[in-house]
Each structure stands twice: as C-alpha cells, then as structure tokens.
Amino acid sequence: MPDTVDIDGIPGFIRDVEQRQRLMLASGLHEVDFPRDGGMVFRSDNMPLHENAMQIHAFAGDKQIYSKTYYSIGGGFIVDEEHFGKAESNEISVPYPFHSASEMLAHCHATGLSLSGMVMQNELALHSKQEIEAYFGNVWQTMRACIDRGLNTEGVLPGPLRVPRRASALRRLLVSSDKLSSDPMKRDRLGQHVLRWR
Structure with missing residues (x-):
C-alpha cells in the first residue's frame, strides 16, 4: 500500500531495477x-x-499471459477495469449520503452542522472515533514528514524536469535573517517565491 512505502528507499530501488533489469x-x-x-x-x-x-x-x-488495467480515481482509491464505476456491494449507509458538493451543502443547511461535522457523522457510521483519530494522526505524521523532508533536502526534485528544490534555502533565509522581519521589501520577495509555487 502507498502509505507503507519507504520514500527514502525509492531511489535505491529504482537504481537496482535499472542495473539488474529485474523487478x-x-x-x-x-x-x-x-x-x-x-x-x-x-x-x-x-x-x-x-x-x-x-x-x-x-x-x-x-506470449502475453496476463493483462490488467488499473485506474487511480482520486482520494487514494485505485480500482481495476472490472470494478470501475460500480458501487461496492457491501456499501454501508451513512446518515448524510451525498454525490456532489451541492448535496453536501444541502445537508449542512438542513441540519445546521458544519461541513466537517457532517463528514464526521458519516465517518462515525463507518469507524470508531478512536480509529478516525488514529488515522488522522497518521495522516498528520505523514504530512509532517513530507514537509520536514522538503525543508531539509537540497538538490533537484525527482523526475526528468530537474526542478531545483527551493524550500530548504528559503527556510534558511527565514531562520537566519533577523532583518527579514523588519524589512518589508524582503518579506515581499519571499512572498513572491511562495506565490510562484502555487
């Protein structure tokens, strides 16, 4: 599963496959x-x-002995061709079902629940509160590790475009420059870097 992949081990894995031509x-x-x-x-x-x-x-x-097509349909979900677009047969009912953003908002208006409150009620129909909290704790730790990796890694981003990593240099600029907080022009230049990333 994607959440169990050792991100730091990927470059070595790819090198091994390329060198040995074995998977x-x-x-x-x-x-x-x-x-x-x-x-x-x-x-x-x-x-x-x-x-x-x-x-x-x-x-x-x-001779081709196997062929299968998989689709990444968003939200971390992957389905094969046979199951694409089909509802799961063991689908559990939730208190506020929806298929669009307007249906979600309609539930919120009708119940007075916030969007996050409505989604939490649906999640509680599927999982215990402890499971939900543990899951989001793992999501937060993963996001935090990703941010830390970005802030502490030099060089170029993976891939053929050779895009230079900038987060580490900007972090150093922020923590090492007392003048940055008092000089509005430097703050503006830093803001321009951030806007270019979006």
Missing part, C-alpha cells in the same frame, strides 16, 4: 525480468474510462 514482486518473494528499454511505456493518449490509468502486461517469451 521484485510479492514483497521480494518473486523476481521477473524488467528490461530498461520497453519495461515501462508512458503513453500520451488517455485510456477510455479515465485519464489516470496504468496497464500491467506479463509475458512468457513473446
């Missing part, structure tokens, strides 16, 4: 060929059901 599967229990050229193909066209798709094909020699 470990099933938590390291099985290994398959993964050629550097053609092992992964990025398509410029969209799949028919959704633009965020990934197809997996497995071959034995020249």
